[in-house]
Amino acid sequence: MTWLGRLLRGRRLEHELDRELADHVERQVADYLAAGMSEAEARRRARLEFGGLEGVKEECRDARGTRLVSDLLQDLRYGLRVLRKSPGFTFVAVASLALGIGANTAIFTLVDSLILRALPVRDAGALVRLKDGSWTNPIWEAIRERAPQLVERAAACSNTRFDLASGGEAQLAEALYASGEFFDVVGVPAMLGRTFTRDDDRRGGGGAGPVAVLSYAFWQRRYGGAASAIGSALTLNGVPVTVVGVTPPGFFGPTVGRSFDVAVPISAVERLEPSDRSRLDSRSWWWLDVIARLRPGQTVEEATQALRAAQPQIREATLPENWRAKDLEQYLREQPLTLVPASNGFSEVRGDYERPLLTVMGVVALVLLIACANLASLLLARANARRQELGARLALGASRQRLARQLLAECLLLALPGAALGLLLAQWGSRLLLRQITSQQGIVSLDVSLHWRVLLFTVAVTLGTALLFGVAPALRATGFSPQDAIRQQGRTLAGEGPGALGGPLVVVQVALSLVLVFAAGLFLRSFSGLATRDLGLDDDALLLVNLDAQRSGKALDRGALFERVAREARTAPGVAAAAVSVIAPVSGMGWNNRFQVQGGPVHADREASAWMNAVTPGWFATYRTALVAGRDFDARDAEGAPRVLIVNQEFVRKFVGAGATLGRVVEQEGEPGKPRPPLEIVGVVKDAVYRSPRDPAEPTVYVPMAQLPDADIWPFASLAVRSHAGSPAGLSRSLAAVIARVDPKLSLTFRLLSDQVGAAMMRERIVAMLSGFFGFLALFLAGLGLYGVTSHAVNRRRTEIGVRIALGADAGGVVRLVLGRASWLIAIGVVAGAVISLLLSRFVEALLYGLPPRDPSTLAGSVAVLVGVGLLAAGLPARRASRIDPAQVLREG
């Protein structure tokens, strides 16, 4: 019989063993009887000669070699029975483990896919990228020219979006501009057709017109995976491009958190996104990411050194036109070019969420620690309660290791379902989180399916936990002699006795909980400060329509087009107010220039800068930004009329200085040789949010769209619409119809301003939400732990308390007695927690808004909450203690 057979057929083997040994004894007895012995004597002799029956059986069982496993199974069966008998304990234990492990796995899954995981490409370790931001096409071309001397190969890329619809509401596809060798550099071959070649770098998008490579997912979605997609035409931003290839399913693009649908050569940019100046030739249009593959054996440092040696030449070849001498002086000189490893790709999302994610990772790690401490004290209390049982088993001959193993098996029985539930929770949690950080504008797509690293991590956490809280009670359980255990019968007259380990565990829980509650307090206050901040505009019920006029042609007067859109939009049914601006608040876009008010304070270079926006009349009323002085723009402010501007209060404070504001003349900086005319201030508005609700009020100027020179107007603008009543989201269809009458080629995307503002505060909201949730959880667990330890202590001291009451102690005295120790535990825990909080607080500084990391009132509040919960948790058993009936206790004793 094989080992497995012996393991599975254990019961039959036991039966056969019994029969075989009984048969032996019977035969011996029969022989002795035949020899004339009496029955009783024969049996006695036979058994004596055979030796200890149970001992022989044990040895035979050992001979099977299945001992370890069958014992384990037995332990597990027994453990299951024990746990079923105390469902409350089992529930709390499994639930807190599941929460701890689930939260850790969920966050780690995100950390892994956002930060740790390498791109699914050939030898991702050899990929490097040019550090810090984007580069101009001339710089990229200068690098490409020198690449063979520097690295194995270099490539450039840039993310964008294309409209697949031919007008009206946009149907956006995530897109990637890639240089000819891009796919070779990242090491992704075409699954179907071809990827790009150097030939595709020729201006206009390759020799035979622009081409496109599709991602696997887009190919499946749009073409149903048909091979005939190759060679077919796809319309991007109204321009037909030829599909030449499909990438394999695992590749989502170089940018983590963003998966591309379609890639086009960089050379096609001017066809697909026409602009007034050439994006390929512009020496001050920074839009490309540069990546490279190292030569075998080449280090990042060597490649960086080689690149820096070429930096002066690259600088000379790409000096921007029209820059001020001062800026030119610094161009590509102050910052040496640096290559950094790019095995995990690059990511905008990573920059935004790396620190919050790591912070939350720390938070959930603490939660797991608290859950473990909680379990350890629960198990300790149980081990004490079971001393009698364990003592009896020791007395019956069980070895200490065997008992310890039994307790460990029980722990595993808690840890494994806890881990399994936790994994489910993690799957659900990481998806939920991902949905939370995904907004309409920034679709974050990450692969959060289970990954071996995540799996390994969970298993490590689970086993670590099982050991952590399984070993301590197990060690203690075997540390006393059976006689003591049985004699004591779990009752002592006074004193702590065993169980002293429970105290330190509670202190740890209280301390860690305080850290979490403090962190939660900081993040919640920080978020609420941000959320309730006066934005200077009314973001409720305001619909934004992003207008993309790239297909409306260059020659057109865009200012007039946008003015007409605003006018027509006001005629749509249900529209109360509508206006257009080139920049929408909180859209992530920005436009600035340097200003000088005549007679105002003179600011140095960077300080002289203010945000700009160009708006149509009625814009402030539409956004409900209050006009403080002067007037709004109107029909007077037409092209050719005196040039005017409206400024915000911060601009007045910083640039106007003393004297009247209205009527003051503002000089704006132009490009060398192209001065811009001075402007007159006709109005002052309240400070309103420009880029992010996190930014403090910044100087901002508004100019009338009608007076903006055409060259300054991009083919993008934002129409803001306020409805008469109800949500303006329902207006999108009638608006689309009205706008189509103005220009059917305009591409539109709709969005609520409140969503846009909400998305800008997403990071704070998520961190506040998570830390609040976990802070509450920690508080609950700590309370539970304190309650458990205190009621355990009360049970142990029942006799003592009964005697005290019999001798005349009043209820208050008993409560004080019980609370005394609990208060000490809370006090030590709170002090330790406060110290840890203050030490750790600087790590979260960057995530706080308008709050110092060591905010004393938040700390005081957290301490108060914790002390309150602690006293409540200890107070319940204390009250119970004061009601002990001395007569009953004395009868029991």
Add this chain to the structure above:
Amino acid sequence: MPEARTDLPQGTLDLLILKVLALGPLHGYAIAQRLQQISKDVVQVQQGSLYPALHRLENKGLLAADWKISDTGREAKFYRLTAKGKTHLGSEQESWRRLTEAVSLILASDGEPS
């Protein structure tokens, strides 16, 4: 009766069992009896300790066992030597012979260096 017993050296019980079973299948009690008879009562194992040895040899594949009706009409577990057991017995016997020869040579010498 259990006087003048000789304790068996480690591992010899296995060899003796294999040797006894080389003559034909036997049940446990018969093996114990046979060991005693053949050794003229010199070798007398604690009967219980026979069984762990039998089970060990069975699990190693040197012995096989079947339940059969014995001469007394009762069912008993009969052990028999497998092919593997036969080879094992051969090699064990050979090494035992060499060992005992060597030991008796040493014991026969007068202990002086020659």
